[in-house]
Amino acid sequence: MKTFDINKIREDFPILRREVNGKPLVYFDNGATTQKPKQVIDAITRYYADMNSNVHRGVHYLSQISTDAFEITRRKVQAFIGAKHEHEIIITKGTTESINIIASCYGRAFIQAGDEIIISAMEHHSNIVPWQMLCDEKGCVLRVIPMNDRGELDIAAYASLFSERTKLVSFTYVSNALGTINPVKEMIDIAHEHHVPVLVDGAQAVQHLAVDVQELDVDFFAFSGHKMYGPTGVGVLYGKEELLNKMPPYQGGGDMIKDVTFEKTTYNELPFKFEAGTPNIEAGICLGDAIDYIESIGLDAIHAYEDDLLHYATSRLSEIEGIRFIGTAAQKSSVISFVVDGVHPYDIGVILDKLGVAVRTGHHCAQPVMDSFSIPGTVRVSLAMYNTKEEVDVLMDGLKRALTMLL
Amino acid sequence: MTINELQDELIEDFAFYQDWMEKYEYIIQLGKEVPLIEEEYKTEDYIIKGCQSRVWLYPELRDGKVFFTADSDAIITKGLVSLMVKVLSGHTPAEIAQADLYFIDEIGLKEHLSPTRANGLLSMVKQMKLYAVALQMRA
Numbered sequence: 001m002k003t004f005d006i007n008k009i010r011e012d013f014p015i016l017r018r019e020v021n022g023k024p025l026v027y028f029d030n031g032a033t034t035q036k037p038k039q040v041i042d043a044i045t046r047y048y049a050d051m052n053s054n055v056h057r058g059v060h061y062l063s064q065i066s067t068d069a070f071e072i073t074r075r076k077v078q079a080f081i082g083a084k085h086e087h088e089i090i091i092t093k094g095t096t097e098s099i100n101i102i103a104s105c106y107g108r109a110f111i112q113a114g115d116e117i118i119i120s121a122m123e124h125h126s127n128i129v130p131w132q133m134l135c136d137e138k139g140c141v142l143r144v145i146p147m148n149d150r151g152e153l154d155i156a157a158y159a160s161l162f163s164e165r166t167k168l169v170s171f172t173y174v175s176n177a178l179g180t181i182n183p184v185k186e187m188i189d190i191a192h193e194h195h196v197p198v199l200v201d202g203a204q205a206v207q208h209l210a211v212d213v214q215e216l217d218v219d220f221f222a223f224s225g226h227k228m229y230g231p232t233g234v235g236v237l238y239g240k241e242e243l244l245n246k247m248p249p250y251q252g253g254g255d256m257i258k259d260v261t262f263e264k265t266t267y268n269e270l271p272f273k274f275e276a277g278t279p280n281i282e283a284g285i286c287l288g289d290a291i292d293y294i295e296s297i298g299l300d301a302i303h304a305y306e307d308d309l310l311h312y313a314t315s316r317l318s319e320i321e322g323i324r325f326i327g328t329a330a331q332k333s334s335v336i337s338f339v340v341d342g343v344h345p346y347d348i349g350v351i352l353d354k355l356g357v358a359v360r361t362g363h364h365c366a367q368p369v370m371d372s373f374s375i376p377g378t379v380r381v382s383l384a385m386y387n388t389k390e391e392v393d394v395l396m397d398g399l400k401r402a403l404t405m406l407l
Numbered sequence: 408m409t410i411n412e413l414q415d416e417l418i419e420d421f422a423f424y425q426d427w428m429e430k431y432e433y434i435i436q437l438g439k440e441v442p443l444i445e446e447e448y449k450t451e452d453y454i455i456k457g458c459q460s461r462v463w464l465y466p467e468l469r470d471g472k473v474f475f476t477a478d479s480d481a482i483i484t485k486g487l488v489s490l491m492v493k494v495l496s497g498h499t500p501a502e503i504a505q506a507d508l509y510f511i512d513e514i515g516l517k518e519h520l521s522p523t524r525a526n527g528l529l530s531m532v533k534q535m536k537l538y539a540v541a542l543q544m545r546a
Contacts, residue, residue: 021427344481346460351483354427362459376480377459405432406482 178327
């Protein structure tokens with residue numbers, strides 16, 4: 001394991017030096033988006049200063065170097081998640097688009113009226129709504145894996161949801177609202193016993209845990225750049241070659257075609273078949289720099305550090321009278337969701353903000369999760385590798401102060 | 408007092424508070440003074456959309472003037488709606504519909520007016536003006 005130098009890491013993130021409302025920023029909204037290290041910020045500037053040009057098109061020099069840089073990211077992603085082929089890596093706008101591609105293209109190819117799709121009770125809206133839209137269009141049916149009151153999925157119930165009409169399973173690796181780490185390998189194996197492919201939403205996983213898609217034998221895997229210290233507007237869809245080849249393209253346009261006549265168009269090979277139009281070139285290239293950054297520190301070291309911080313924060317927060325943690329799974333990652341008796345989460349969020357502490361309040365785009373705990377929302381503290389125990393102490397002081405005002 | 412006199416009074420009150428925490432303590436205090444909406448009106452019909460917390464607002468026309476009652480499950484939001492009720496309640500529909508609510512900016516709550524803010528102060532203002540216009544039409 002590499003040495004984890006928190007001071008050096010914090011120096012890499014310029015925004016951590018700024019103040020908010022006259023107080024030093026304490027940023028605990030990393031589940032929504034992470035801050036960017038200067039290595040990524042500099043790479044964005046370098047892209048525009050040195051190589052801006054469209055990709056996959058020109059014979060001229062700049063187009064070639066930007067295309068090369070874009071394709072280097074694809075190979076970095078391939079190595080980062082352990083994909084077999086680089087053409088199994090589709091560069092998208094983000095997790096939401098990645099899931100929508102599967103709902104749309106896998107849906108068009110394989111889903112008929114009466115078919116069933118399994119999702120879980122802890123999904124982000126992005127892993128619910130695309131399937132509901134598909135069900136409206138195709139007349140298929142959603143089956144939902146239930147969870148217990150600790151926020152863990154009921155695996156026995158999951159196994160019993162399969163029927164011969166089950167066509168796809170889609171669930172999250174790590175819950176954005178609860179922090180639960182799902183037993184993905186076990187769940188994928190169960191689906192495969194029924195010969196059903198699985199999509200895993202890795203948006204809250206890849207920045208905290210090492211992922212190997214071949215080891216998991218996952219069929220589709222989606223994640224976003226901006227939650228892993230990279231630029232916004234870029235994400236990844238991994239898919240097994242065989243499945244991706246059987247699916248029709250997502251959108252029509254430039255780059256995804258081989259030949260176009262008014263009579264017939266033939267589509268390009270993977271991955272370009274799913275990458276119509278000019279991509280977010282800058283973000284695509286600099287996602288590679290974010291991966292380099294994460295790998296320079298090492299996910300094992302990041303995970304160990306964040307786990308320690310998670311336990312510290314959980315134990316400190318337990319000092320608060322009337323606190324109720326929402327999501328107390330045995331396996332958790334970097335997210336602490338809570339409510340305090342008699343206090344609205346929104347009020348806590350407003351006061352903490354005035355004290356320079358950024359948390360998220362509300363339903364976290366997972367209303368069904370909130371409904372199952374019969375609450376309107378939570379305060380969510382979500383950690384990243386640059387957070388510290390001192391920052392947790394600042395949060396605690398702020399929270400105590402807020403509660404004095406609000407109770 | 409006119410709407411503008413009420414606004415000026417609030418601006419003066421808020422000027423007294425130096426830091427943000429004091430301002431919020433005052434807003435919370437104002438929330439406790441809001442004329443509470445009758446339980447029977449705390450329904451979907453009277454809820455203000457666009458708030459992270461729930462806000463209910465009920466308008467009533469008496470002697471040609473609009474009186475608001477309100478409530479919220481978040482106490483800062485309750486304070487914000489209380490501010491609006493303080494300024495707008497007891498005035499004619501026309502006065503309310505035409506009111507220029509400069510005090511929000513003056514007391515430093517302008518950030519809360521953006522349409523994407525979760526507290527829905529803008530939604531409250533819009534809804535109160537809509538109620539006034541609707542009551543004016545009915546009158």
